[in-house]
Amino acid sequence: AQSVTQLDSHVSVSEGTPVLLRCNYSSSYSPSLFWYVQHPNKGLQLLLKYTSAATLVKGINGFEAEFKKSETSFHLTKPSAHMSDAAEYFCVVSGYNTNAGKSTFGDGTTLTVKP
C-alpha cells in the first residue's frame, strides 16, 4: 500500500522569501516521488521527480526537494518565492509491484504569494 500526506493545506509567503511545502509518504516498496503544480485553469505540470538516484532533486523554476528515507519525507523548497509560484502543489507517490503505474496523490497545498 502507498499513501501521501501533505502536511499543510495552505501556505502563505511573501515574495522573495523561502517556500517550504511538506510531504510525508508511506510505501511498501521503493517509491518514486513526484511534485506537480497546477495553476488556475491549467493542467498538472511536473516540477520534479525522485527515482532512487540522488536524494536532492532539482526541478524547474528553482524548486528542489530532498528525499529523506529515515523521515519518509519529500519536502519541496524554493529559496525565493515569485508571484508566479502561486498555485496548488501536489505530492505524488508511485511504485512497483501491485501499485505499478498507479499514482497516489496528496490532498494538495495551495501556495499564496503576497507582494
Added chain:
Amino acid sequence: EAGVTQFPSHSVIEKGQTVTLRCDPISGHDNLYWYRRVMGKEIKFLLHFVKESKQDESGMPNNRFLAERTGGTYSTLKVQPAELEDSGVYFCASSSGLGTDTQYFGPGTRLTVL
C-alpha cells in the same frame, strides 16, 4: 511533440444524462490513466490501460462508469447515467513505462452535473 489532450474542457449536464469524455495520450505512450478530483477532495486514481487492455480498474466508483481504449490509442470515459456526485475534474495521463516513469497529465475535463 503534442501533450496529452482532453475533450471537452467543460461539460454541464443534467442528472440522468450521459456524458463521454475523451483523452488523447502522447503518441507512443502505451500507458493511459484516468483520475478524478471531486470538489474539495484529493485526486484519485480511476483506472489504467496498457495499450487497449485494462491493467487496473480498482478505482472505478461503480458500473455507471465505462472506459474504453479501442486500438490502444485514445480513450473514452462514459458516465451513464450521471449523478450529482460525479461532478468534478477528470484528468487523463499517459506514460511510456510504469512505476518510475513520469505520467504526463492533460488539462482535465470539468464535469458539472445539475
